Amino acid sequence: MKRLALGLGLAAIAGAGVAWLLTAPAPLASERLDAIAAIDGDAAAGETLFWAGGCASCHASPGAEGTARLVLSGGVKLASDFGTFIAPNISPDAQAGIGGWSVSEFANAMLAGVSPRGEHYYPAFPYTSYTRMTDRDIADLFAFMKTLPESQVASLPHEVGFPFNIRRSLGGWKLLFFTDAPRVTLAGGDPQIERGQYLVEGPGHCGECHTPRNPIGGFVSDAWLSGAQNPDGEGVIPNLTPGGKSISGWSAGDIAYYLESGFTPDFDSVGGSMVDVQKNMAQLTSEDRDAIAAYLKALPARGNGWE
Structure with missing residues (x-):
C-alpha cells in the first residue's frame, strides 16, 4: 500500500508538472519579435487597422463620441458567463496606459495573448482574431496608437471569480481553441x-x-x-x-x-x-x-x- 500511495503521489506530482509546463504563456519567437521591431511603422496605415480592429468600441470611455473616441482610457464592461471584463486604458500614457510598451510587447499581446508581465490575457481581448494580423499591420497599428491622446485614468480590475480568475488555466484553453488558421476555407484566387x-x-x-x-x-x-x-x-x-x-x-x-x-x-x-x-x-x-x-x-x- 505504501508503494502504491508513493507511486500515485509521484504520478500526481509529475502530472501537475506537465500541466504547469503545458499551460505556460507562449510568447512569440524572438526571431519574429526582432523582425517586427525592425519594421518602420506607418501611422497613417495604422489608422485603418485601428478602425477595422474596433479599438475605440471597447477602450474609449463609455458613451464617448467624436474625437473623444480616440482617448482610450478604457472602462467599457463586457458581461459574460465567466464574469465581467473591463477594458483597460491603452492610451500612450506611460503609467496608466501602454506608453511604456515596446512594439515587441504590443505584438505579444496582439498575436499571442501574452502580457508584458508574462501572463495570459483573457480572450475577452480578441487576440484570438488579431493573431491573424500581419507583422506589418501590427507595427503600423502600434505607430498609430502612439499618436493618440494620453489618459491618466487607471484601469479597473476584471470582475471575475474563482476558478476563472486563475489566469494560468487559460493556457489549457489556448491549447484547445487558440489558432491562427483560417476560420473557413474558401476557393482561392479572388x-x-x-x-x-x-x-x-x-x-x-x-x-x-x-x-x-x-x-x-x-x-x-x-x-x-x-x-x-x-x-x-x-x-x-x-x-x-x-x-x-x-x-x-x-x-x-x-x-x-x-x-x-x-x-x-x-x-x-x-x-x-x-x-x-x-x-x-x-x-x-x-x-x-x-x-x-x-x-x-x-x-x-x-x-x-x-x-
Whole structure:
C-alpha cells in the first residue's frame, strides 16, 4: 500500500508538472519579435487597422463620441458567463496606459495573448482574431496608437471569480481553441474575397460576437458567423452567412452600404452594439467595405447558431 500511495503521489506530482509546463504563456519567437521591431511603422496605415480592429468600441470611455473616441482610457464592461471584463486604458500614457510598451510587447499581446508581465490575457481581448494580423499591420497599428491622446485614468480590475480568475488555466484553453488558421476555407484566387477574409477573421474580429460558443467559451468550429446568443442576455447576434434570414437577402452592395451609412435596404437603421461597429466600418475605404461584403456573400450557408 505504501508503494502504491508513493507511486500515485509521484504520478500526481509529475502530472501537475506537465500541466504547469503545458499551460505556460507562449510568447512569440524572438526571431519574429526582432523582425517586427525592425519594421518602420506607418501611422497613417495604422489608422485603418485601428478602425477595422474596433479599438475605440471597447477602450474609449463609455458613451464617448467624436474625437473623444480616440482617448482610450478604457472602462467599457463586457458581461459574460465567466464574469465581467473591463477594458483597460491603452492610451500612450506611460503609467496608466501602454506608453511604456515596446512594439515587441504590443505584438505579444496582439498575436499571442501574452502580457508584458508574462501572463495570459483573457480572450475577452480578441487576440484570438488579431493573431491573424500581419507583422506589418501590427507595427503600423502600434505607430498609430502612439499618436493618440494620453489618459491618466487607471484601469479597473476584471470582475471575475474563482476558478476563472486563475489566469494560468487559460493556457489549457489556448491549447484547445487558440489558432491562427483560417476560420473557413474558401476557393482561392479572388483578391477581394481574400482581403475581406483577412479583415473579418483578423482585425475586424466579427466572429467574436457572431459565432456561437461552447460551454467553456470556445467557438463552435462548424458554425462560423452563424449568429449567437447575446452575452448580455438580450436577444441574439445575427447570422451573417447566406443561410440565415438576417442579411441573406441583401446584395453585396447592400452590405457595404450598411457598413458605410448604418441604413439597411428596408430603410431601418443600425442599433444595439452594432452602432459602434458601424461607426468604425464607416472609417474604412469603400474598397475594404466591398471586400468585407464579398467575403460574407462567399461564406458557406449555416443555420442559425443560437437554435
